[in-house]
Structures are given as structure tokens and as C-alpha cells.
Amino acid sequence: MRHADDLASPATSLPAASQLQASRPGPSQPEASQPEASQPEVGLNEASQPAASQPAASSPAASPPASPPSPGRLAAGLVETMLAADPVTQFSRWLADASAVPLPEPTAMVLATISGEGWPRARTVLLKSYDSGGFTFYTNRSSRKATDLAAVPRACLLFPWHAMHRQVIIEGTVTALSTRQSEPYFRSRPRGSQLGAWASRQSSVLGSRDELDECYERLADQWPEGTPVPMPDFWGGYRVVPVTVEFWQGRANRLHDRFRYRRHGGQWVVERLAP
Numbered sequence: 001m002r003h004a005d006d007l008a009s010p011a012t013s014l015p016a017a018s019q020l021q022a023s024r025p026g027p028s029q030p031e032a033s034q035p036e037a038s039q040p041e042v043g044l045n046e047a048s049q050p051a052a053s054q055p056a057a058s059s060p061a062a063s064p065p066a067s068p069p070s071p072g073r074l075a076a077g078l079v080e081t082m083l084a085a086d087p088v089t090q091f092s093r094w095l096a097d098a099s100a101v102p103l104p105e106p107t108a109m110v111l112a113t114i115s116g117e118g119w120p121r122a123r124t125v126l127l128k129s130y131d132s133g134g135f136t137f138y139t140n141r142s143s144r145k146a147t148d149l150a151a152v153p154r155a156c157l158l159f160p161w162h163a164m165h166r167q168v169i170i171e172g173t174v175t176a177l178s179t180r181q182s183e184p185y186f187r188s189r190p191r192g193s194q195l196g197a198w199a200s201r202q203s204s205v206l207g208s209r210d211e212l213d214e215c216y217e218r219l220a221d222q223w224p225e226g227t228p229v230p231m232p233d234f235w236g237g238y239r240v241v242p243v244t245v246e247f248w249q250g251r252a253n254r255l256h257d258r259f260r261y262r263r264h265g266g267q268w269v270v271e272r273l274a275p
Contacts, residue, residue: 042092043129043185044107078249078257086268087245087261088132091168094247098161110158111137115144116151127157128185134239135170136177138185140202141234147203149174155240165250170242177237186231194229195219201234246273 084090098106107127114120121144129136135157139146149155157170186194199216206212223229242263249257256275261268 042131044127077251078247078259080259080270080272083247083259083270086132087242087247088130090247090261091130091245094161094166094168095159098159098164098166101164103161103163106159106161108159109135109137110160111145112156112158113145113148114152114154115148121145121148127159128237134172134175134241136237136239138182138235138237140197140200140232141176141236142204143202146238149176149238157240167246167248169244169246169248170240171244172240172242175239175241177239179231179233179236182236183231185237186235187228191225191229194231195223197235198229198232251275 084093095106105126108124109127110122111125112120112122123145125137125139125145127135128138153174155172155174157168159166159168161167186197189197195216198219199212242261244260244262246258246260251257254275258273258275260271260273262271263269
């Protein structure tokens with residue numbers, strides 16, 4: 001078990017996803033040994049192409065990050081000296097590896113919530129940005145997931161990179177982003193997705209598919225091509241602020257490597273877990 005310096009405070013606003021292209025990721029690389037500074041937020045575009053800044057080494061004696069495993073093949077293994085000092089930097093490395101494979105949807109993540117009545121629920125959503133302050137996604141605020149988070153503002157995220165025999169599991173508290181924080185991403189979405197946000201009152205019962213399509217067509221007439229589509233007041237972002245982050249690497253004989261970053265005071269503690 002080791003301790004790592006905590007990161008700076010989270011960013012308070014989100015960049016437009018179009019800024020993503022300026023910071024495309026590369027595969028994991030060794031880095032200079034110095035304390036981790038405040039990290040810029042990484043935005044992910046509508047097609048879910050990730051970006052990641054180059055990470056800092058976890059210690060002067062750190063080993064180079066492990067090479068990403070080929071699809072369908074187990075990696076040589078994961079040891080603590082390969083890990084970054086903080087989980088967001090380590091996540092950036094693995095997301096870059098998953099994108100380089102490439103996997104069909106590397107930013108797809110299972111979002112698990114608990115309803116006010118105690119029912120567990122899960123669904124797949126797309127990660128849209130992340131930084132030292134947390135991991136951000138967007139949705140309709142009248143959806144079941146949003147209703148769950150209003151009642152119980154805690155969630156678990158799972159990135160199931162099966163082809164690489166890797167998983168990342170994030171547990172944390174959830175905060176809703178403001179309209180000002182959510183609008184830059186909404187404006188970056190394709191027009192069809194903007195109209196779709198208005199057309200679908202997510203999780204409500206529909207009489208037929210025609211009902212949804214007809215609503216979309218009316219909205220398309222209301223805001224014709226070239227007309228800005230405003231962000232609905234029932235739509236916005238959520239940030240999962242991590243309390244624990246686990247990195248899971250598959251190994252032979254089910255003896256997998258598992259490392260968990262856990263917040264302890266103002267530091268991250270890194271622990272190896274039994275498979």
C-alpha cells in the first residue's frame with residue numbers, strides 16, 4: 001500500500017467537445033518523476049473518441065507503464081510500480097490504450113444507480129469528459145437514472161474493456177452540472193442529437209414509435225437547418241466524483257491483478273486486492 005499526493009480542485013466548467021482534437025492520446029509512455037499538477041479536463045466528442053494528456057510518473061523508481069494487451073490475449077501482468085500516482089492519470093493511460101486497439105466504444109460505461117426505493121439499476125452511457133474532479137456524462141433529467149441520482153446521489157461506473165482483459169470500476173458521489181456548465185457540450189452535439197434531446201422524454205411510456213418520430217419532425221420544423229437549437233431545461237450533465245477507482249487486469253488461472261485507489265484524507269492510497 002502506498003500514498004500519493006492528492007490532485008488539485010476540479011474544473012468548474014466544461015470545454016466544448018470540438019476542443020478535443022487538440023489533445024489526442026497516445027499509448028502509455030514512461031514519464032518524468034514529479035508531483036502531479038492540476039489536470040485539464042479531457043473532452044470527448046459525440047463519436048466518443050477519447051483524448052488524454054501525457055501522465056506523470058508515480059515515483060522515481062516507477063516501472064514503465066505496461067504495453068496494452070492485444071485483443072483476446074492476456075497481458076504479462078500489472079505491478080504497483082507501473083501505476084500512476086493518481087487514478088485519473090492511470091485512467092488516461094488505459095483509455096488511450098483501449099482507443100489504440102481500437103475498441104468499438106472505448107468510452108462506453110455501465111452506470112449503476114440505486115432508486116429511492118432501494119432498487120439497483122444499470123444502463124450503458126458514454127463518458128464525455130473527465131479530469132481530477134470527476135467523470136462526466138449527460139442525460140435527460142427526467143430519466144430514471146436522473147431520478148435515481150436525485151434520490152441517492154451515488155453511483156458506480158464500469159468500463160468493460162473485455163477484448164483487452166481490462167476493467168475500470170469507479171465508485172463515487174454524483175453532482176449535477178449547472179446549465180452554464182452543460183451548454184457547451186450540448187452546443188457541440190450534431191443537430192439531430194440536439195433535436196432528439198427535445199423529442200424524447202426519456203423513460204416515459206410511448207404509445208408507438210410513430211409518436212416519437214412525429215415529435216422529432218415537428219421540432220425539426222420549429223428549428224430548421226441553420227437555426228440554433230436551445231438546450232432543454234430538462235437535460236444536462238452529471239459528474240461522478242471518485243471515492244475509489246479499481247484497475248482490473250486479467251491474468252491466467254483467474255489470478256487477476258487488481259489495484260484500488262482509495263481516498264484517505266487528502267491522499268490516494270493504492271492497494272492490491274485479491275482476485
